[in-house]
Amino acid sequence: MQILKTVQEVRQFRATCSGNVGFVPTMGALHAGHAQLLKSSVSQNDHTIVSIFVNPTQFLAGEDLDRYPRTPEADIKICELCGVDAIFMPDANEIYSQIEPKILAPKELSSTLEGATRPGHFDGVCTVLTKFFNIINPTNAYFGKKDAQQLLIVQHMVKSLFMPINIVPVDIVRSSDGLALSSRNSYLNDDELAQALKLSRSLMKASNLIKANKLNSLEIKDAMNSCLEPLKVDYIAIVDKSLKPIDSIELGNTIILIAVYVGNTRLIDNLWV
Amino acid sequence: MQILKTVQEVRQFRATCSGNVGFVPTMGALHAGHAQLLKSSVSQNDHTIVSIFVNPTQFLAGEDLDRYPRTPEADIKICELCGVDAIFMPDANEIYSQIEPKILAPKELSSTLEGATRPGHFDGVCTVLTKFFNIINPTNAYFGKKDAQQLLIVQHMVKSLFMPINIVPVDIVRSSDGLALSSRNSYLNDDELAQALKLSRSLMKASNLIKANKLNSLEIKDAMNSCLEPLKVDYIAIVDKSLKPIDSIELGNTIILIAVYVGNTRLIDNLWV
Numbered sequence: 001m002q003i004l005k006t007v008q009e010v011r012q013f014r015a016t017c018s019g020n021v022g023f024v025p026t027m028g029a030l031h032a033g034h035a036q037l038l039k040s041s042v043s044q045n046d047h048t049i050v051s052i053f054v055n056p057t058q059f060l061a062g063e064d065l066d067r068y069p070r071t072p073e074a075d076i077k078i079c080e081l082c083g084v085d086a087i088f089m090p091d092a093n094e095i096y097s098q099i100e101p102k103i104l105a106p107k108e109l110s111s112t113l114e115g116a117t118r119p120g121h122f123d124g125v126c127t128v129l130t131k132f133f134n135i136i137n138p139t140n141a142y143f144g145k146k147d148a149q150q151l152l153i154v155q156h157m158v159k160s161l162f163m164p165i166n167i168v169p170v171d172i173v174r175s176s177d178g179l180a181l182s183s184r185n186s187y188l189n190d191d192e193l194a195q196a197l198k199l200s201r202s203l204m205k206a207s208n209l210i211k212a213n214k215l216n217s218l219e220i221k222d223a224m225n226s227c228l229e230p231l232k233v234d235y236i237a238i239v240d241k242s243l244k245p246i247d248s249i250e251l252g253n254t255i256i257l258i259a260v261y262v263g264n265t266r267l268i269d270n271l272w273v
Numbered sequence: 274m275q276i277l278k279t280v281q282e283v284r285q286f287r288a289t290c291s292g293n294v295g296f297v298p299t300m301g302a303l304h305a306g307h308a309q310l311l312k313s314s315v316s317q318n319d320h321t322i323v324s325i326f327v328n329p330t331q332f333l334a335g336e337d338l339d340r341y342p343r344t345p346e347a348d349i350k351i352c353e354l355c356g357v358d359a360i361f362m363p364d365a366n367e368i369y370s371q372i373e374p375k376i377l378a379p380k381e382l383s384s385t386l387e388g389a390t391r392p393g394h395f396d397g398v399c400t401v402l403t404k405f406f407n408i409i410n411p412t413n414a415y416f417g418k419k420d421a422q423q424l425l426i427v428q429h430m431v432k433s434l435f436m437p438i439n440i441v442p443v444d445i446v447r448s449s450d451g452l453a454l455s456s457r458n459s460y461l462n463d464d465e466l467a468q469a470l471k472l473s474r475s476l477m478k479a480s481n482l483i484k485a486n487k488l489n490s491l492e493i494k495d496a497m498n499s500c501l502e503p504l505k506v507d508y509i510a511i512v513d514k515s516l517k518p519i520d521s522i523e524l525g526n527t528i529i530l531i532a533v534y535v536g537n538t539r540l541i542d543n544l545w546v
Contacts, residue, residue, distance in 0.1 A: 007435060099515075101399060101430050102377040109372065126374060134435040157374050162280060162407040242372075 001079060002086040006094055007135050010049070013086050014137060019046030023138030025129060028052040029069040029183035030078045033173040037142040038082035040170050049136050050079050051088040053095065057102075058124030069186050088136070095131055103127045105153050106160075109243055113235060113257055114149050114268070122153050129154060133165055140166045144173075146180055148255050148270045152241060172270075174200060180269045187265040195231060196262045202227035202236075203271040206256050210273055215249040224258070234259035234266065249273060274352060275359040279367055280408050283322070286359050287410060292319030296411030298402060301325040302342035302456035303351045306446040310415040311355035313443050322409050323352050324361040326368065330375075331397030342459050361409070368404055376400045378426050379433075382516055386508060386530055387422050387541070395426050402427060406438055413439045417446075419453055421528050421543045425514060445543075447473060453542045460538040468504060469535045475500035475509075476544040479529050483546055488522040497531070507532035507539065522546060 004010050014021070022041030026034055030052075041048040052075055059065035072089070079087050103126035105115075110122040133141070143151045155167050173181050178200035179193070188196055202224040209220050217238040224236050237257045240246050246254065257270040277283050287294070295314030299307055303325075314321040325348055332338035345362070352360050376399035378388075383395040406414065416424045428440050446454050451473035452466070461469055475497040482493050490511040497509050510530045513519050519527065530543040 097433065099379045099381045099429065099433075101379050101433050104375040104377055106372045106374050131433075131435050134437060137437070156372065160370065160372075160374050160404075162404050164407060164410070 001076075001084055003076065004086055004088045005090060007090070010086075010088050010135050013049070017047040017085075020139040021045055021137070022048040023132070023136050023141045024048065024050045024084075025132055025141065025143075026050060026052055026075075027054045027068065027183065028075045029071050029186070030075045031173075031181045031183065031185075033144055033146060033181035035078060035082055036173045037144060037170050038079065038084055040168065041140065041142050042083040044168070045140060047085045048083070049086045049088060049138065050084050051090075051132055051136075053088070053090055053092075053128070053132075055095075055124060055128040056092055057096070057127055058121050060118055060120060063118075064184075069183050088132075095128065100127075103130050103157070106156065109149070109153050109156060112149075112243055113237055113239075114259065117234060117259070117266075122150065125150055126153065126157050129157075130161075130163075133163055138165055140168050142168050142170055144170050145270070145272060146172045146182065146268070148257055148272070149243065152243065178204065180267075182267065184265055184267065188262060192263045192265065196267060198228050198231055199258060199260055199267055199269040202258065203256060203269060207271060207273070210249055210251075217245070217247050217249065220249070220256070224256075228258075228260060232261040234261065274349075274357055276349065277359055277361045278363060280363070283359075283361050283408050286322070290320040290358075293412040294318055294410070295321040296405070296409050296414045297321065297323045297357075298405055298414065298416075299323060299325055299348075300327045300341065300456065301348045302344050302459070303348045304446075304454045304456065304458075306417055306419060306454035308351060308355055309446045310417060310443050311352065311357055313441065314413065314415050315356040317441070318413060320358045321356070322359045322361060322411065323357050324363075324405055324409075326361070326363060326365075326401070326405075328368075328397060328401040329365055330369070330400055331394050333391055333393060336391075337457075342456050361405075368401065373400075376403050376430070379429065382422070382426050382429060385422075385516055386510055386512075387532065390507060390532070390539075395423065398423055399426065399430050402430075403434075403436075406436055411438055413441050415441050415443055417443050418543070418545060419445045419455065419541070421530055421545070422516065425516065451477065453540075455540065457538055457540065461535060465536045465538065469540060471501050471504055472531060472533055472535075472540055472542040475531065476529060476542060480544060480546070483522055483524075490518070490520050490522065493522070493529070497529075501531075501533055505534040507534065 022045030024037045024041050054068050105122035105126045158165055205223050205227050206220050221236045240253050254273045259268045295318030297310045297314050327341050378395040378399045431438055478496050478500050479493050494509045513526050527546045532541045
């Protein structure tokens with residue numbers, strides 16, 4: 001496995017690849033959720049390139065850019081075990097300079113939910129991904145459904161800008177007790193980890209209601225709110241795939257998304273129904 | 274020569290091209306300045322694709338989008354004569370949908386000069402070019418020095434976003450009496466055409482001063498202003514290649530740009546020294 005630090009090294013490596021190239025963009029601090037992305041890419045492509053880059057432009061002032069977990073040695077081992085061919089680990093000044101263009105995600109998709117609390121976050125995501133897509137020129141790029149809004153925005157950007165890349169969604173990976181894996185789970189103490197289980201339980205409750213043909217969004221949200229007490233809920237949203245709120249579940253076209261504070265840590269989770 | 278209307282048709286055509294592909298983006302109403310771009314591309318590449326698309330997102334409300342000259346039959350003949358392999362002439366709804374991401378040109382380059390009068394203009398240019406670059410996947414793309422600020426912004430975008438494309442600048446083409454060729458010259462009546470010669474004459478005056486080693490920007494601007502009277506001058510700018518104003522000419526790193534109203538028509542011209 002190669003460790004590449006510069007754009008030029010990536011381009012040289014890419015030129016040696018024949019067949020399909022899979023790309024998994026990450027911010028490192030890899031866990032079993034990422035491993036699922038890596039394994040999907042390795043099994044579906046001739047070569048897999050992973051990026052590990054804590055992208056400064058997707059963090060807002062005052063967010064956790066500085067304390068975001070960084071575990072490069074462990075990340076490299078995980079990539080190696082999963083059969084990755086190359087890791088791209090650039091410094092920020094390899095990717096950004098003083099004067100920069102920016103990709104603005106469409107407001108209709110980016111100003112709601114995560115974007116409401118994190119204005120500009122998805123612009124930073126779209127900008128860095130455009131750079132990485134142009135550097136790596138992948139056939140397929142892998143994104144977790146955990147970041148549902150990000151996945152939808154990236155799919156939309158790729159389609160609108162005619163990027164010649166196939167976006168592959170990968171299912172959420174959960175711990176045995178249901179907690180959706182996230183690099184930010186490392187911020188939680190034992191008490192908070194126990195409290196954090198309420199997120200997946202509230203989604204399970206929603207799933208059970210839907211299975212019982214209770215499809216009214218307000219009723220489902222009420223039941224989820226009860227499950228989540230006493231945590232501070234940022235949002236519970238029931239939307240279609242264009243992120244528009246819907247009054248009643250449409251099977252196959254609905255996402256239930258939640259953002260909840262556990263202590264000082266803001267966690268997200270979701271369910272595609 | 275093929276005339277392609279859809280993205281799918283372009284991709285099919287592109288898949289048949291081997292070797293280098295040249296791309297010349299235009300808004301049609303082709304004149305000898307465009308022909309120079311076409312000939313450069315045809316002579317330097319195995320295949321040349323031209324786009325003819327009056328891009329709505331680079332016009333501001335109240336600008337001349339509706340009355341912008343459209344001469345498709347003549348354009349097709351010119352492309353054929355120049356040896357172009359394919360023209361991409363899409364409808365606007367092939368390129369844009371209701372919900373759209375946007376490329377923001379860097380403010381440092383796009384808020385000055387043309388951008389001061391036309392806020393958002395270069396964002397529209399960058400957005401449509403990103404789409405066309407992704408659709409066509411050219412080796413080389415050709416831009417006239419006539420639109421100097423556009424050329425610098427596009428070069429910067431391609432570098433910053435790591436687009437795998439070589440941008441080729443092409444010299445300004447002038448009529449025998451010095452007028453820089455422009456599709457908007459068609460708005461001018463005979464009196465205005467005569468007045469419009471003041472633009473190139475003012476630049477020639479600047480060139481002569483510089484040859485006489487008079488390098489002070491203020492003095493050059495004063496002399497140019499005298500040449501341009503009584504026309505309404507929008508700006509005379511003497512800048513380096515990052516578009517920063519400079520007090521004294523730096524040979525090899527200076528552009529003198531002007532924007533002047535001739536009647537109701539706003540014309541631009543420039544000189545690279």
